[in-house]
Amino acid sequence: xxxxxxxxxxxxxxxxxxxxxxxxxxxxxxxxxxxxxxxxxxxxxxxxxxxxxxxxxxxxxxxxxxxxxxxxxxxxxxxxxxxxxxxxxxxxxxxxxxxxxxxxxxxxxxxxxxxxxxxxxxxxxxxxxxxxxxxxxxxxxxxxxxxxxxxxxxxxxxxxxxxxxxxxxxxxxxxxxxxxxxxxxxxxxxxxxxxxxxxxxxxxxxxxxxxxxxxxxxxxxxxxxxxxxxxxxxxxxxxxxxxxxxxxxxxxxxxxxxxxxxxxxxxxxxxxxxxxxxxxxxxxxxxxxxxxxxxxxxxxxxxxxxxxxxxxxxxxxxxxxxxxxxxxxxxxxxxxxxxxxxxxxxxxxxxxxxxx
Numbered sequence: 616x617x618x619x620x621x622x623x624x625x626x627x628x629x630x631x632x633x634x635x636x637x638x639x640x641x642x643x644x645x646x647x648x649x650x651x652x653x654x655x656x657x658x659x660x661x662x663x664x665x666x667x668x669x670x671x672x673x674x675x676x677x678x679x680x681x682x683x684x685x686x687x688x689x690x691x692x693x694x695x696x697x698x699x700x701x702x703x704x705x706x707x708x709x710x711x712x713x714x715x716x717x718x719x720x721x722x723x724x725x726x727x728x729x730x731x732x733x734x735x736x737x738x739x740x741x742x743x744x745x746x747x748x749x750x751x752x753x754x755x756x757x758x759x760x761x762x763x764x765x766x767x768x769x770x771x772x773x774x775x776x777x778x779x780x781x782x783x784x785x786x787x788x789x790x791x792x793x794x795x796x797x798x799x800x801x802x803x804x805x806x807x808x809x810x811x812x813x814x815x816x817x818x819x820x821x822x823x824x825x826x827x828x829x830x831x832x833x834x835x836x837x838x839x840x841x842x843x844x845x846x847x848x849x850x851x852x853x854x855x856x857x858x859x860x861x862x863x864x865x866x867x868x869x870x871x872x873x874x875x876x877x878x879x880x881x882x883x884x885x886x887x888x889x890x891x892x893x894x895x896x897x898x899x900x901x902x903x904x905x906x907x908x909x910x911x912x913x914x915x916x917x918x919x920x921x922x923x924x925x926x927x928x929x930x931x932x933x934x935x936x937x938x939x940x941x942x943x944x945x946x947x948x949x950x951x952x953x954x955x956x957x958x959x960x961x962x963x964x965x966x967x968x969x970x971x
Contacts, residue, residue, distance in 0.1 A: 828856025843884030
């Protein structure tokens with residue numbers, strides 16, 4: 616017992632030091648970014664940028680353009696809070712707060728994230744495991760094995776369950792926080808290959824995007840309701856389609872790979888907006904914050920690009936966040952969880968309110 620406690624003490628010390636190092640690196644990167652942006656603006660005769668927690672300047676880079684446009688005012692976006700590299704294991708439980716008691720589980724390659732209240736769900740492609748992190752005790756529970764191929768997607772429901780899209784499967788599973796299967800969503804003749812899932816927050820319907828671009832609505836029980844976008848056979852139509860989805864309080868946004876842009880849908884599934892064409896090259900993930908801003912992960916330049924009212928307002932590099940790379944992101948309230956696959960960690964940030 617003494618040896619076990621001694622080992623856990625060393626691990627806890629390592630975790631604390633890693634978190635402290637992450638915060639130092641993040642703040643240092645943000646200060647360097649602020650100095651660099653200030654120098655750029657002074658060079659073009661604009662006002663300097665004052666020191667802020669995270670500075671990102673307007674970075675619009677169209678396909679045919681060669682110039683970079685920078686805002687004269689810095690935009691505060693994120694405040695670093697902590698880094699999670701793993702946690703001591705705990706058995707499955709239906710309620711949060713279960714005390715950890717097992718070995719330390721270190722992340723290898725976080726590739727997908729979802730968060731809701733005290734629960735953080737993580738797909739670790741390195742271990743081929745679906746993990747749940749208890750936000751209260753920071754314990755880690757192994758829920759199930761996952762396929763080794765890329766493409767796993769995770770989204771949480773309002774009841775704390777998690778929806779899992781596994782590559783190669785023609786159905787989406789809804790799983791309880793203790794790993795039990797609650798429901799299965801699929802349509803044999805309509806959905807060819809599920810690519811993403813989201814719960815629309817107004818009508819509480821489950822939306823599933825097909826890899827071919829079609830979007831379908833399901834009842835929470837798993838029964839198909841209706842096609843929303845596309846031709847109804849899994850394929851997108853000439854007007855709209857999406858393969859990656861994110862839900863805000865009043866709308867759903869999706870990535871349309873054909874235009875490499877963002878398509879916005881109303882709660883009933885009608886396409887109501889489109890933006891980001893020429894500003895996104897290879898968008899692979901997105902999230903909507905409480906202030907209605909859409910954050911898009913662009914794999915081409917490894918940046919987070921932030922849109923407000925359809926306009927690109929910020930482009931954030933991984934270096935500005937103190938991360939190696941960004942492999943996934945998930946928002947819950949005022950918190951942003953950003954997976955760093957190569958770094959084997961998850962950065963936790965506070966999402967700051969827009970400036971008035």
